[in-house]
Amino acid sequence: MAEGRPAAPAVRDAFERRAEPGRALAGQAGDVARACRDMAGRFRDGGKLIVFGSGGASTDAQHIAVEFVHPVIVGKRALPAVSLTDDAAALTGIAAAEGLDAVFAAQLDLLGGPRDIALGVSGDGRCPAVLRGLETARRLGMLTVALTGADGGELARRAAADHVLLAGSDDPCVVKEMHVTLYHLLWELVHVFLEHPDAPEPDDAR
């Protein structure tokens, strides 16, 4: 490895494209904290986390589920979380019967309840399956959280979730990188609120 040598322009340019969105992420810190406070409230009441996304975002959904169920930090309690993206029989079955846009909504209808949390990931805010999933989650009384990017698309315009966290970049790769940090923060700060004996009630429970 050529450590410490100045990088070639193409490499430098690629890394520099991450700098501004990375700085902008710090500006989301207040929204992240509020989302975590409300998520912790649902977990405290016995709720579970249900995560979903399409394409590349389906891998983020799985990552989020394993993060909550099997924490990397020893001693942190396991929290109930499930990703709707892993069961190929369910996905292809629903897609064939009801269309691709229904793959998450149909599963949420069966699995989701009013104490639960729905977390949808859509890098451009335009994924019809995620939008329908969030709609269904709202109808079921779930707390809704969304990770999006670019201009947030339909998702941001409709304010399709109670907490919309947006990565400010048009590049889907950069958006994903910001999402990884955002969901690591969601996990960490949920535990901070859960572990604090005097943690407040979430806004939506007052």
Add this chain to the structure above:
Amino acid sequence: MTAPDHAGDAADMETLYPFLYAGGTRADALLEDARRSAEAKAAEIAALRADLADRHGEALRRCARRMAEAFRAGGRLLTFGNGGSSTDAQAVARLFAGPPPPAPPLPAISLPHDVATLTALSNDVGFEVVFARRLAALGRPGDIALGLSTSGGSRNLLRAFDEAARRGMVTVGFAGYDGGAMAEAGTVDHLFVVPSSSVHRIQEAQTTVYHVLWELTVRALEGAP
């Protein structure tokens, strides 16, 4: 995935979230602590990422040129990892095979997502062979084996790299900390180590590194030097 995070123990928690332990119970103070913590973590990953261009820039270009050669010669990308890194393996495969236009789709397979084979091998033989056996069955000389780990010490990844190297595949590895056993094995041609002791920051930085590697590979395929 089981390595301790540096923010993990109670003493650290007290330093990071002073309001929580100062007897103050005001909701605003708790929220403000959480906000500041999120802000600090965002700054931490931004700084770590900024350091990677110089640290890995040349190695990334070299690896991208080698991967482009392999794809040109009909090679395929086979990816693997455990836990959160298994989702990165799948994300890498998806990026190469279904990239944002106009980049060309390239042949890529994610190994951790065949649950029938994974559980069969784990049950009948042992978890260390889950990727090595699949590479033996699927891999050809000239293919690319790409494995992601945070510790660098996962035995099933080390076995997979052994197998891939033995079969004449190009081997690409991602690790954290000091690279662990992956740095010592001698079976990883191109190794990218993120020098951090936080599993979370390592994974975040690795995401950037494999995205840049993909971008440079596509450029190399287009004939960029």
